[in-house]
Amino acid sequence: xxxxxxxxxxxxxxxxxxxxxxxxxxxxxxxxxxxxxxxxxxxxxxxxxxxxxxxxxxxxxxxxxxxxxxxxxxxxxxxxxxxxxxxxxxxxxxxxxxxxxxxxxxxxxxxxxxxxxxxxxxxxxxxxxxxxxxxxxxxxxxxxxxxxxxxxxxxxxxxxxxxxxxxxxxxxxxxxxxxxxxxxxxxxxxxxxxxxxxxxxxxxxxxxxxxxxxxxxxxxxxxxxxxxxxxxxxxxxxxxxxxxxxxxxxxxxxxxxxxxxxxxxxxxxxxxxxxxxxxxxxxxxxxxxxxxxxxxxxxxxxxxxxxxxxxxxxxxxxxxxxxxxxxxxxxxxxxxxxxxxxxxxxxxxxxxxxxxxxxxxxxxxxxxxxxxxxxxxxxxxxxxxxxxxxxxxxxxxxxxxxxxxxxxxxxxxxxxxxxxx
Amino acid sequence: xxxxxxxxxxxxxxxxxxxxxxxxxxxxxxxxxxxxxxxxxxxxxxxxxxxxxxxxxxxxxxxxxxxxxxxxxxxxxxxxxxxxxxxxxxxxxxxxxxxxxxxxxxxxxxxxxxxxxxxxxxxxxxxxxxxxxxxxxxxxxxxxxxxxxxxxxxxxxxxxxxxxxxxxxxxxxxxxxxxxxxxxxxxxxxxxxxxxxxxxxxxxxxxxxxxxxxxxxxxxxxxxxxxxxxxxxxxxxxxxxxxxxxxxxxxxxxxxxxxxxxxxxxxxxxxxxxxxxxxxxxxxxxxxxxxxxxxxxxxxxxxxxxxxxxxxxxxxxxxxxxxxxxxxxxxxxxxxxxxxxxxxxxxxxxxxxxxxxxxxxxxxxxxxxxxxxxxxxxxxxx
Numbered sequence: 162x163x164x165x166x167x168x169x170x171x172x173x174x175x176x177x178x179x180x181x182x183x184x185x186x187x188x189x190x191x192x193x194x195x196x197x198x199x200x201x202x203x204x205x206x207x208x209x210x211x212x213x214x215x216x217x218x219x220x221x222x223x224x225x226x227x228x229x230x231x232x233x234x235x236x237x238x239x240x241x242x243x244x245x246x247x248x249x250x251x252x253x254x255x256x257x258x259x260x261x262x263x264x265x266x267x268x269x270x271x272x273x274x275x276x277x278x279x280x281x282x283x284x285x286x287x288x289x290x291x292x293x294x295x296x297x298x299x300x301x302x303x304x305x306x307x308x309x310x311x312x313x314x315x316x317x318x319x320x321x322x323x324x325x326x327x328x329x330x331x332x333x334x335x336x337x338x339x340x341x342x343x344x345x346x347x348x349x350x351x352x353x354x355x356x357x358x359x360x361x362x363x364x365x366x367x368x369x370x371x372x373x374x375x376x377x378x379x380x381x382x383x384x385x386x387x388x389x390x391x392x393x394x395x396x397x398x399x400x401x402x403x404x405x406x407x408x409x410x411x412x413x414x415x416x417x418x419x420x421x422x423x424x425x426x427x428x429x430x431x432x433x434x435x436x437x438x439x440x441x442x443x444x445x446x447x448x449x450x451x452x453x454x455x456x457x458x459x460x461x462x463x464x465x466x467x468x469x470x471x472x473x474x475x476x477x478x479x480x481x482x483x484x485x486x487x488x489x490x491x492x493x494x495x496x497x498x499x500x501x502x503x504x505x506x507x508x509x510x511x512x513x514x515x516x517x518x519x520x521x522x523x524x525x526x527x528x529x530x531x532x533x534x535x536x537x538x539x540x541x542x543x544x545x546x547x548x549x550x551x552x553x554x555x556x557x558x559x560x561x562x563x564x565x566x567x568x569x570x571x572x573x574x575x576x577x578x579x580x581x582x
Numbered sequence: 583x584x585x586x587x588x589x590x591x592x593x594x595x596x597x598x599x600x601x602x603x604x605x606x607x608x609x610x611x612x613x614x615x616x617x618x619x620x621x622x623x624x625x626x627x628x629x630x631x632x633x634x635x636x637x638x639x640x641x642x643x644x645x646x647x648x649x650x651x652x653x654x655x656x657x658x659x660x661x662x663x664x665x666x667x668x669x670x671x672x673x674x675x676x677x678x679x680x681x682x683x684x685x686x687x688x689x690x691x692x693x694x695x696x697x698x699x700x701x702x703x704x705x706x707x708x709x710x711x712x713x714x715x716x717x718x719x720x721x722x723x724x725x726x727x728x729x730x731x732x733x734x735x736x737x738x739x740x741x742x743x744x745x746x747x748x749x750x751x752x753x754x755x756x757x758x759x760x761x762x763x764x765x766x767x768x769x770x771x772x773x774x775x776x777x778x779x780x781x782x783x784x785x786x787x788x789x790x791x792x793x794x795x796x797x798x799x800x801x802x803x804x805x806x807x808x809x810x811x812x813x814x815x816x817x818x819x820x821x822x823x824x825x826x827x828x829x830x831x832x833x834x835x836x837x838x839x840x841x842x843x844x845x846x847x848x849x850x851x852x853x854x855x856x857x858x859x860x861x862x863x864x865x866x867x868x869x870x871x872x873x874x875x876x877x878x879x880x881x882x883x884x885x886x887x888x889x890x891x892x893x894x895x896x897x898x899x900x901x902x903x904x905x906x907x908x909x910x911x912x913x914x915x916x917x918x919x920x921x922x923x924x925x926x927x928x929x930x931x932x933x934x935x936x937x938x939x940x941x942x943x944x945x946x947x948x949x950x951x952x953x954x955x956x957x958x959x960x961x962x963x964x
Contacts, residue, residue, distance in 0.1 A: 184858055191847045198840060209836050213654065213829040218768055226740050227773035228701055230691040230791075235701075311824045331819075360824030438768040441718040446653045453650050454837050456918040457643065461636070461841065464910075465848045468632050472855035475625050479862030482618075527847075535839045 184476030185516030188469030193524025215388035263307030287374020316340030316355025474561025489577025517554035629852035630903020656794035688790035706782020860944035896941030
């Protein structure tokens with residue numbers, strides 16, 4: 162009898178059931194989409210924050226002091242130690258290599274450049290543009306195009322294996338050279354493949370493939386500095402602790418968290434005789450910005466959950482309220498409050514399960530669409546969320562119905578049937 | 583009796599009780615069915631509150647996040663041409679252009695020698711300003727007294743091993759410094775020694791060659807600052823720090839887009855909530871409707887009555903909701919950004935119009951359905 166009541170209720174009152182179902186579906190859909198976006202936004206924004214460039218700097222361990230003023234290196238090139246270029250692909254072998262977006266080695270060299278008035282000493286910076294490297298069986302591409310996305314080239318980027326160079330924009334205008342022309346560097350002619358504009362000191366420098374800089378310096382395989390761009394987790398109390406004071410278990414946890422400190426530690430392990438340090442300007446600020454945006458999205462998600470819970474409750478309350486003459490009839494025929502309440506709860510649960518399932522699927526699609534259109538990458542939703550969201554849908558539906566059901570049960574059948582409630 | 587006065591008084595007689603009856607019906611309808619009216623109003627208030635909070639946040643988040651992005655430090659740099667100092671009036675020019683909307687910090691640099699003959703870069707700056715501009719600097723103790731120096735982590739090993747006093751010489755002049763604090767940034771600052779501008783100028787006589795500026799505001803405002811400075815200081819290079827500007831624009835744009843999508847979803851959901859509640863409310867009063875129709879009320883009167891009711895409800899809900907929504911926005915601002923969101927009153931008309939429109943739509947739908955039904959059918963309860 163009970164099953165039949167429920168079945169008939171669904172069969173005969175399609176309009177009301179569809180309306181309530183739509184409300185639940187929409188509510189669950191919005192909630193799912195917002196939860197998916199909020200859980201993934203940290204990752205997505207972290208990737209966007211990589212436009213600020215490298216957040217880790219690797220230098221040789223026993224390097225002499227830098228003598229840099231306004232980006233001009235005053236240190237004699239013979240001075241100081243170097244990293245070995247051959248060690249660089251090992252970065253792909255570290256624990257957090259998936260979080261390492263890219264790296265760029267740098268080798269500044271002072272070179273004599275033939276200008277109209279004679280020879281002038283300029284800085285030539287050797288680096289990777291988008292170099293093809295391989296580690297184990299894995300091929301990957303890295304270089305300044307990834308780690309320094311604000312570098313803009315008018316003309317073409319040089320090939321990493323060529324002898325072509327880029328000329329900084331202010332240097333180019335001082336020398337009166339354009340892309341495609343020749344320039345004599347250290348006694349050899351090189352083609353200027355493009356004009357580089359960075360808004361930084363590189364605007365007054367020559368930027369060339371790393372191999373060319375090594376060749377001019379006469380030190381094959383030498384790298385002065387290495388910029389690493391990695392996605393990190395905002396710093397917390399554990400991140401700031403000195404790994405030397407940790408016990409094994411704590412150290413494991415620290416090592417296996419993508420803190421900028423632990424990635425620096427792993428880089429030091431991967432590259433011999435190196436010293437890795439976070440570039441605090443980028444790394445620290447990234448942490449604050451990231452946690453603000455995450456906090457904001459969390460609060461917004463709460464607002465979305467609240468709004469959808471209210472929408473579901475309102476729809477359920479209306480649906481039940483509309484059926485009070487039916488309740489009156491049932492009561493007049495002798496049914497108890499408990500069985501009426503049970504009927505409504507079962508109907509609500511069925512609606513919640515159906516609406517929840519469709520809403521979850523719709524919400525996942527919505528989240529994907531948001532990810533695709535805003536971040537150009539997918540937002541994936543954890544299937545573990547599905548039962549959780551269904552449970553939330555049922556609870557919210559019950560909560561929304563509870564008050565209306567209570568009123569329906571307390572109704573005087575006479576009044577209800579006369580339509581005076 | 584002139585004919586026009588007849589029509590005048592008749593119109594008055596018809597008009598007067600009509601208006602008061604209309605008002606009375608409006609009020610009685612609300613009072614008699616308190617429960618339903620309150621629940622409809624509640625839905626309206628919640629929807630308006632959520633919409634207000636989201637719109638306020640959306641408008642304000644840009645300002646709030648820009649402030650966070652200023653933690654990245656300078657977005658404009660004024661540099662002297664190679665080997666020269668900045669013209670003496672440049673500091674005043676920078677201050678006048680900024681006019682309080684941002685920070686500016688001068689830096690002067692020389693390469694000095696230690697007693698052992700090691701070269702080290704020494705910079706003279708204004709510590710109070712640096713502290714505000716470069717918040718990522720990790721400093722053990724900021725120098726406060728004259729002759730105090732802030733020593734970079736890498737420089738420390740060279741100039742003052744084990745915290746010994748520093749002796750530096752530049753062009754034959756020697757200065758004795760007390761290493762007050764250690765500085766760690768992970769960049770070139772680590773290899774330098776920072777001292778106060780006063781000490782620096784007394785010692786070397788070299789004027790600042792760089793001014794780092796954190797100009798606040800939108801990209802257009804920052805570009806405006808760059809252009810004004812470039813015309814005021816033709817002898818110096820004024821350049822925006824592209825790394826900072828581009829990153830900021832990008833992250834800000836994405837965050838706002840996400841927030842917009844979220845706001846749209848939330849507002850849509852709450853509008854639907856209002857729609858379903860109000861529709862139920864109007865539908866529920868089909869008996870009133872039928873009685874009015876049976877007693878000979880015109881279609882316009884009934885529509886007008888329900889429309890007025892919905893509009894009043896929408897407006898009241900919007901006003902209440904606006905107040906609550908501003909409260910929510912202020913709370914979120916405090917909780918997340920540690921600064922309250924400034925209430926935007928220009929959001930109010932939007933919320934008001936939106937609420938009234940949603941209320942009218944939700945009243946019109948059931949009305950439209952009821953129009954087609956004979957009053958007798960409704961009154962019989964079918």
